[in-house]
Structure formats: structure tokens, C-alpha cells
Amino acid sequence: MIEFQAVTKRFDDGTVAVDELNLTVDPGRITVFVGPSGCGKTTSLRMINRMIDATSGAILVDGKDVRQSDPPLLRRGIGYVIQQAGLFPHRTVLDNIATVPVLAGWSRAKARKRAEELLETVGLPAAMAGRYPAQLSGGQQQRVGVARALAADPPVLLMDEPFSAVDPVVREDLQNELLRLQGELDKTIVFVTHDIDEAIKLGDKVAVFRTGGILAQYDKPSELLARPADYFVANFVGRDRGYRALGFLTASGLAIGDIASVRLGDTAGDARRKLVNGWVVVLDERKHPAGWLSADRLSGVDDQTVIDTDLVIAGGSLYDTEHGSLRSALDAALSSPAALGLAINGDNELVGSLTAEDVLAALAAARTAGEVPQ
Numbered sequence: 090m091i092e093f094q095a096v097t098k099r100f101d102d103g104t105v106a107v108d109e110l111n112l113t114v115d116p117g118r119i120t121v122f123v124g125p126s127g128c129g130k131t132t133s134l135r136m137i138n139r140m141i142d143a144t145s146g147a148i149l150v151d152g153k154d155v156r157q158s159d160p161p162l163l164r165r166g167i168g169y170v171i172q173q174a175g176l177f178p179h180r181t182v183l184d185n186i187a188t189v190p191v192l193a194g195w196s197r198a199k200a201r202k203r204a205e206e207l208l209e210t211v212g213l214p215a216a217m218a219g220r221y222p223a224q225l226s227g228g229q230q231q232r233v234g235v236a237r238a239l240a241a242d243p244p245v246l247l248m249d250e251p252f253s254a255v256d257p258v259v260r261e262d263l264q265n266e267l268l269r270l271q272g273e274l275d276k277t278i279v280f281v282t283h284d285i286d287e288a289i290k291l292g293d294k295v296a297v298f299r300t301g302g303i304l305a306q307y308d309k310p311s312e313l314l315a316r317p318a319d320y321f322v323a324n325f326v327g328r329d330r331g332y333r334a335l336g337f338l339t340a341s342g343l344a345i346g347d348i349a350s351v352r353l354g355d356t357a358g359d360a361r362r363k364l365v366n367g368w369v370v371v372l373d374e375r376k377h378p379a380g381w382l383s384a385d386r387l388s389g390v391d392d393q394t395v396i397d398t399d400l401v402i403a404g405g406s407l408y409d410t411e412h413g414s415l416r417s418a419l420d421a422a423l424s425s426p427a428a429l430g431l432a433i434n435g436d437n438e439l440v441g442s443l444t445a446e447d448v449l450a451a452l453a454a455a456r457t458a459g460e461v462p463q
């Protein structure tokens with residue numbers, strides 16, 4: 090879909106921003122360009138829609154060299170989202186989103202209708218349509234920026250550090266939203282960031298650049314973590330890459346143990362009889378864990394007392410046996426007040442428990458199988 094063939098960009102002052110880049114962006118996937126400041130990520134991105142022209146080599150979009158396309162026409166098929174959204178300050182949210190369709194010759198009514206649909210797609214209430222960008226939060230502006238880029242339904246979306254100006258919580262929301270959207274839209278997305286965590290979370294494939302515009306490695310995130318090509322990549326991916334890699338390891342071989350439980354509505358006496366090592370798990374009416382009871386918590390509570398949500402101790406994270414990774418299994422074990430991680434099935438029902446030791450045994454097996462970085 091997008092192919093860089095020996096692409097070099099040398100600016101007039103002699104700076105080589107991109108050096109002989111060869112890379113194929115998979116259609117319908119998210120490809121992330123990541124690397125330290127000044128390594129040529131933005132320049133590479135902007136050469137796709139000809140905001141910057143390559144000095145040598147060729148970039149093909151759908152098999153066609155971009156130099157043979159008229160830039161304004163080329164850009165209509167390529168959405169572009171930048172940091173701080175880059176919205177037009179004197180246009181309403183709706184008019185901002187409708188900009189490209191209107192330029193492409195749509196009637197104003199059709200463009201506005203499309204813009205209204207897109208507001209909903211990116212998770213903004215219809216009431217925001219008439220506001221101006223300055224009346225929105227940073228995260229909301231960024232959503233409008235994404236809606237605007239999607240307005241003409243381009244097959245390709247270029248995103249240049251789109252979430253770096255918002256706080257970490259909003260940023261995580263926006264990342265999740267992008268993944269949700271992409272699940273429905275299947276766009277070919279090229280996403281630039283300098284944040285390796287963001288790259289690993291979002292990228293189907295990640296291109297790590299080093300200074301001088303040199304591609305150091307282009308791989309799936311799990312491969313980058315498990316098999317960094319060299320010292321630079323290993324260092325850039327970070328010291329805790331072993332821990333990050335756990336996020337990609339399925340916990341298929343993990344032993345799930347039995348666990349005693351009581352229900353909300355049972356009595357303190359029932360709970361006391363079922364304590365194991367001083368703890369028992371409490372389930373709600375849907376067999377979903379509601380929390381824990383301990384010998385300590387029950388001391389002084391009389392046997393007839395009915396167990397309710399006020400009495401239980403909040404639990405830790407849960408391990409989903411259908412989708413969970415070893416990392417989430419370990420987190421469940423470590424965050425549990427009883428030191429027992431709780432495992433649930435696809436219907437959110439408790440199916441058993443696991444200890445940190447069980448997870449480490451599964452990790453050792455994965456290591457033996459060569460799935461974990463040494």
C-alpha cells in the first residue's frame with residue numbers, strides 16, 4: 090500500500106534527515122515510526138503526502154509514485170492529524186470536520202451530515218458541534234482532529250505525535266479510542282511518536298529510527314522486545330523490555346487452581362468456615378468476584394451477619410483466561426490482597442486462582458521455548 094524505496098531526504102543545508110529508507114507499510118494496519126528527536130520520523134511521514142519531497146528514491150502509494158500525483162489531490166486521499174489538532178480557530182467544530190469534504194466538492198448539507206456522524210464516531214457529544222476549538226479540552230480537540238482527518242474517508246491516515254500534548258490519562262483514552270476505531274475502519278495508519286510505550290501499544294509493526302534517518306529495525310512489537318536487532322534498539326526499547334514482553338506472551342500453559350468462594354448474601358459464618366490461609370473470595374450474583382474476606386475482617390463480626398459489598402475487601406486486577414497475557418496474570422497475583430490472582434472466563438465468571446509462582450513457572454517454560462528476551 091505504501092512503499093519507501095531507497096528514499097533519501099537531504100535538506101538544502103546538507104542535513105540528511107532520512108537515509109536510504111526501504112520500508113513497506115502494510116495496508117489496513119497501524120505502522121508506528123519511533124525514535125529519538127531529530128531521527129527523521131516526521132520527514133519520512135511528510136514525504137508520503139508530499140508536504141516534503143524526497144531528494145532521491147521513490148514512495149509508492151497503491152503502486153503509484155507520489156511524485157506523479159498532484160499534491161492537493163494526493164492529500165485528499167490521505168488524512169493528516171498533528172499534535173494539538175491544528176484546528177481552524179474561527180470555525181466551529183462541525184465546520185472544522187466538514188472542511189475537506191467541502192473542498193472536495195460535497196454539498197454543504199452532505200458535508201455537515203457526515204461531520205455530525207463523525208462527531209459520534211470519535212466519541213464526542215452532538216452538543217459540541219457548534220463550539221469553537223478554544224472551548225474544548227485538549228483531548229476533545231484531538232478527537233475533532235481525528236474526525237476531520239477521517240471526514241473524506243481516506244484509506245490512509247498519517248498521524249504525527251497526535252496525542253503528545255495531552256495528559257497521560259487522556260492520552261490513554263485516545264489511544265484506546267484509536268484502536269477501537271481502527272477495529273471498525275481498517276485504515277492504513279502511519280503514526281509518529283517518540284514514546285516507545287505508545288509505539289508498542291498501537292503498532293501492528295514498529296519502525297525504530299536512529300539519528301541520521303537510519304532505520305534500525307522494523308518488526309512486530311513482540312519481536313522488537315524479544316529480539317532487538319542491536320544495542321541501540323535494545324537501549325531504546327528500554328531496560329524493562331523483559332517485563333513489557335510479558336504483555337505479548339499468552340498464558341496458555343498457566344495452571345489455574347481451585348478456589349473456595351462465598352456469595353454476597355451468604356453469612357459471615359459461611360465465610361469463616363471456608364477460609365483458606367485466612368482468606369475467601371466473595372462472588373456477586375453473576376459469579377463475578379466482588380472482593381475478599383479475611384479472618385481479620387471477620388473477627389468481631391457475628392456469624393449471622395449477611396455479607397454485603399461494605400464488608401468485603403476490594404480485590405486486585407483480574408486475569409482473563411481468554412485474552413490475558415502472562416503480564417496480566419502476574420499483575421492479578423501481585424495486586425491481590427490474598428496473594429492469589431483471580432482468573433475469570435469470557436463471561437466474567439470466576440474460574441479459579443493463580444499464584445505469582447505459577448506465573449513464574451509459565452514464564453520459565455516460555456523462556457525455555459525461546460519466547461522471552463534473555
Ligand SMILES: Nc1ncnc2c1ncn2[C@@H]1O[C@H](COP(=O)(O)OP(=O)(O)OP(=O)(O)O)[C@@H](O)[C@H]1O
Pocket residue numbers: 100101102104105106124125126127128129130131132133283
Ligand atoms: N527544513 C529543514 N531544513 C534543514 N533541516 C531540517 C529541516 N527539517 C528538519 N530538519 C532536520 O532533519 C532531521 C530530521 O527531522 P525530523 O523533524 O524528521 O525529526 P523527528 O524524528 O520527527 O524529530 P522530533 O521527534 O523532534 O519531531 C533533524 O536533524 C532536523 O533538524
